[in-house]
Amino acid sequence: MNSSARLILGAASPTWSICALTLCLLFPCANCQEAHAAEPTRAADGFWHYEGKHLTLITDIEPHPALAELTVVFDQAVPLWAEYFQVDVATLRNWHLTGHLMSVEARFRNGGYLPDDLPPFLHGYQRGTEFWFREQASDYYRRHLMLHEGTHGFMHQVLHSQGPGWYMEGVAELLATHEWADRQLRLNHLPERKELVPDWGRIRILRDAYASGKTRTLREVMATTTREFQAVEGYAWSWAAAAFLDAQPQWSAVFRTWSDPRVLSRDAFNEQAWAALQAVGGGSIEEAWQIFLQQVDYGYDIAADAIQYQPSAPPRNLGGNLGWQVDVDPRAGWQATGILLDANRSYHVTTTGRYQIMAGERPWHSEAGGITLRYCDGRPLGALLGAVRPSAAASGVETPASSALLSPIELGTEYQLEPSRSGELFVRINERAGQRSDNVGQLTVQVAPSN
Secondary structure, eight states: OBOOOOEETTOOOHHHHHHHHHHHHHOHHHHTSOOOOOOOEEOTTSOEEEEOSSEEEEESSOOOHHHHTHHHHHHHHHHHHHHHHTOOGGGGTTOOEEEEEESSHHHHHHTTOSOTTOOOOSSEEEETTEEEEEOOSSHHHHHHHHHHHHHHHHIIIIIOOOOOHHHHHHHHHHTTOEEEETTEEEESOOOSSGGGSTTOOHHHHHHHHHHTTOOOOHHHHHTOOGGGGGSHHHHHHHHHHHHHHHHOTTTHHHHTTTTSOOOOOHHHHHHHHHHHHHHHOSSOHHHHHHHHHHHOOTTOOTTTTOOBOSOSSOOEEOOTTSOEEEEEOTTSSSEEEEEEEOTTOOEEEEEEOOEEEOTTSSOEEEOTTOEEEEEETTEEETOEEEEEEOOTTTOTTOOGGGOGGGSOEEOTTEEEEOOSSOEEEEEEESSOGGGOTTOEEOEEEEEEEOO
């Protein structure tokens, strides 16, 4: 809480190598040599102090290795924040915050480290050049809270950002969700398994809400009140909105402009933000949001699962009664085919081709009928799914929450399709988005009017 691109250190791309060289010159401890954990010193008042380049950490907890790493993690986060927000890293040489990790709150209040005018907070709070966060049961969540409050500090002190709670908390959650492995930090990292992020729990909250029919629209998330951040649900929904907007190819560029300084009311900020998102066009953002909520899970690849509202190539007209033919990418999410179907007319859909899925585990070779030995969302893994998405003029009472893409049919290798409404055929294979990137092969779908 505050008072108002996946990035990897040491990546091998040429562009990042140049950036990495600059970071090495400016931040040698964090990037060019082994980062050494801070040695704590104990002050006369009994509090332990850890000194990093960009963080002084004060705590009432007895020293242990996970605490000593916190300043190292924070120092590595600074150039990553700079890269994400496109800040000249040279301007951050002397940027510094003081963090307070509290096991017993009363000790900090009695010691003069916790001001009486701070409002109540759930896990952490940032103000000025200081932040406070509570001790946690897991090393991961302790780091997460530190990075969350550190992101607030960066946005306020360096960017002078303003914004409503959902945005400020969402971005802080986005850039606090991390991986710390081999003493290297990755930010904006969606974990592959829940065991890697103990106590985080954001995805469970979202999946439970979807399963119980208590999901929210994106606009409802944008209307989140300050009071809602007294419970973890507010952070889960704000993270979801930020993660969705940051990774969606259509809307990410717009989302990343909102960190510029602005002083607006919550409603004014949201209205301007929504208008900017709508101006992009080319698809329904609320529909894409609902697909995200339906599919989000550990290891979820948000960008790879983005709806492709425009076909990669026009469908091939086979002439006569042979209909149309289109190729399907087994790695992608929902794909527009460009094939327009009329309501209450019968079409024969046939699919050919073979593809390999789950290459990272035991490779499976599948056809459009899927693999009946293994299921995903109640259907054979790898089966071809389809949905007829009505055009805006033909959609009638359809809303994003009732999109045809949320309730697909199993086309398999052969299917007799009789759409109740006119629209465009969309297709994808039945596999979690986080597992599709290594798929190899191609399907060919042919749609012909039935006699």
